[in-house]
Amino acid sequence: SQKIEQNSEALNIQEGKTATLTCNYTNYSPAYLQWYRQDPGRGPVFLLLIRENEKEKRKERLKVTFDTTLKQSLFHITASQPADSATYLCALDNEGNTPLVFGKGTRLSVIA
């Protein structure tokens, strides 16, 4: 069966460091992979989308990589700030109108 795993339930890092979150999947061949941020009591907020033929995508302090051979995406936040503390969700996205398949999320805490 299809499976998506975000390897860390929680990640604590020091302010200013780079946070790296991992998303692995099996039995799935997504055309896209999306990353969302979710704060407590709120809905997820779209951050980045990367296509299967893209190796890397950047947006300000965010960087996403997508390795379809390893079936893995890495999400990096450089120069992390306490305001980056949140849960980050990865989601598999296939062609057409198939629904997103979300991982459980990784709760990031950036300590000042």
Add this chain to the structure above:
Amino acid sequence: GAGVSQTPSNKVTEKGKYVELRCDPISGHTALYWYRQSLGQGPEFLIYFQGTGAADDSGLPNDRFFAVRPEGSVSTLKIQRTERGDSAVYLCASSPHQGAREQYFGPGTRLTVT
């Protein structure tokens, strides 16, 4: 501009009762999705509308769950004979058009079945 709104924000109901949860998508967004999120889990897909029609309802757990979008904008998720296991946050998301990939989520409705 106005984002996706959901009402009520919280709903407490007794086991066996009927509930309706409402979603107002971003104006002009044709695609609308319902998800359910339990504590410590990611959102789980329930149903997807393109316009007025349910394009994919494969995520609805059983026939107690039903959703409508009669005019292609506001949607209502209806749950009959609620069970304690239905307790979760119900999230609604919309997307600009059929080819758009990113989804815009509302704040959710926290449903508690006692």
